[in-house]
Amino acid sequence: MTFNKTVFLPVDPDAAFALITEPERLRRWKTVAARVDLRVGGDYRWTITPGHSAMGSFTEIEPGKRIVYTWGWEGDAGLPPGASTVTVNLEAVDGGTTVQLIHEGLNEQQEASHAEGWNHFLERLVLLAANGDAGPDEWAAVPDPMNELTSAEAALAVAQRVLRGLNESHLALPTPCADFTVAALLDHLFGSIASIGKSLGVTVADQPGGSAEVRIADAAQATLEAFRANGTEGTLDMGFAELPATLVANILNLELVVHAWDFATATGQELTVAPALSDYVLGLARNTISPQMRGKSFAAETLVDESSASMERLVAFTGRQVAGI
Missing domain, CATH: 1.20.120.450 (dinb family like domain)
Structure with a gap:
C-alpha cells in the first residue's frame, strides 16, 4: 500500500526544502524533537508525538527538489526503522512550490494510520508556510x-x-x-x-x-x-x-x-x-x-x-x- 498526497506551499523550493529537513523548522509543524544528519547515509530521529519516534536514513538528497528516506518507528516490531520509504518531491510552480509526499511499503492497516498522520501534519505544514505559525499541535x-x-x-x-x-x-x-x-x-x-x-x-x-x-x-x-x-x-x-x-x-x-x-x-x-x-x-x-x-x-x-x-x-x-x- 502507498500513501500519496500533494500540497501547495506559498514559498520557493529552497524554503520548502528547509521546512521538511531542518530541525528548527520541523519542530514547528511535524515534530516535538528532531535530530537530522542530512547526507546520503545519514540518519534521523524525529519524535513525532510524545512516546512515538520515527527513525530511518536518507537515501537520496537533491536540495530544493527531492529527498528520499527510510521510515519506521522506534520500538515497533510491525514497522521498525527502515521498513518503509518516504519520497518527497518539490516542484516550483506559479506562486510557490508543490510538495508531493509518497509513503511506500505499508500494509493496509499501516497505510490507513499513516494517512491520518500525514494528512494532519501536511495540513500543519501548509498553515506554517502560509501564516508563519501552525499553532500548538493538539496531538502533542x-x-x-x-x-x-x-x-x-x-x-x-x-x-x-x-x-x-x-x-x-x-x-x-x-x-x-x-x-x-x-x-x-x-x-x-x-x-x-x-x-x-x-x-x-x-x-x-x-x-x-x-x-x-x-x-x-x-x-x-x-x-x-x-x-x-x-x-x-x-x-x-x-x-x-x-x-x-x-x-x-x-x-x-x-x-x-x-x-x-x-x-x-x-x-x-x-x-x-x-x-x-x-x-x-x-x-x-x-x-x-x-x-x-x-x-x-x-x-x-x-x-x-x-x-x-x-x-x-x-x-x-x-x-x-x-x-x-
Whole structure:
C-alpha cells in the first residue's frame, strides 16, 4: 500500500526544502524533537508525538527538489526503522512550490494510520508556510501513555513555543525566579538539561549565541533520546548525588514546564498546557519536592484556591506567586 498526497506551499523550493529537513523548522509543524544528519547515509530521529519516534536514513538528497528516506518507528516490531520509504518531491510552480509526499511499503492497516498522520501534519505544514505559525499541535498535548518520559516530551513541546517567542530585548527582563533575568534563567535551564544528559552519558553542546528555542530544544532532544535508550530503571550519577532515574525524569519535567511558565510570565506570552499534562506534572512535583528542599532549590509553597487550574497549583507548589491570588 502507498500513501500519496500533494500540497501547495506559498514559498520557493529552497524554503520548502528547509521546512521538511531542518530541525528548527520541523519542530514547528511535524515534530516535538528532531535530530537530522542530512547526507546520503545519514540518519534521523524525529519524535513525532510524545512516546512515538520515527527513525530511518536518507537515501537520496537533491536540495530544493527531492529527498528520499527510510521510515519506521522506534520500538515497533510491525514497522521498525527502515521498513518503509518516504519520497518527497518539490516542484516550483506559479506562486510557490508543490510538495508531493509518497509513503511506500505499508500494509493496509499501516497505510490507513499513516494517512491520518500525514494528512494532519501536511495540513500543519501548509498553515506554517502560509501564516508563519501552525499553532500548538493538539496531538502533542496529552501523551498516551502518560509516564515520566512521555510527559517530558510533551513538556518540551510546551516550552519550545514560549522559547520561540523570546528575543534579545527580553534577555534583561526579570522573571518569577528571584534574582534571575530571562538570560540567567535560560543559562540555568540549559545547565540543568545538560547535567541530566551528562548523567546519561551524552555531551550536550551549547549554542549561547543562538536563539533560545534552538539552544534549549537541541539540548533537550539529545538528553531525551539518551533517556529513552537508558530507561528509568536504576540510578543516575548527577555529580552531587546518585539519584533514582525516575526522580531525575521528574526534575526534567519540572524544569521544562515550570520554567516555560516563568518565561511566559516574564515576557507576557500565552502559555498553553493541557490540564492532563499539568495535573500529571503536579503529581510529579509532589513526589519530588521535599520539605527539606524548601528555602534551597524551591521557595515555600504559595497559597492558591483548591479550585484553581492545575497549572496555577503547580507553579504555586514550586513557590511562585500566581497573579491575582
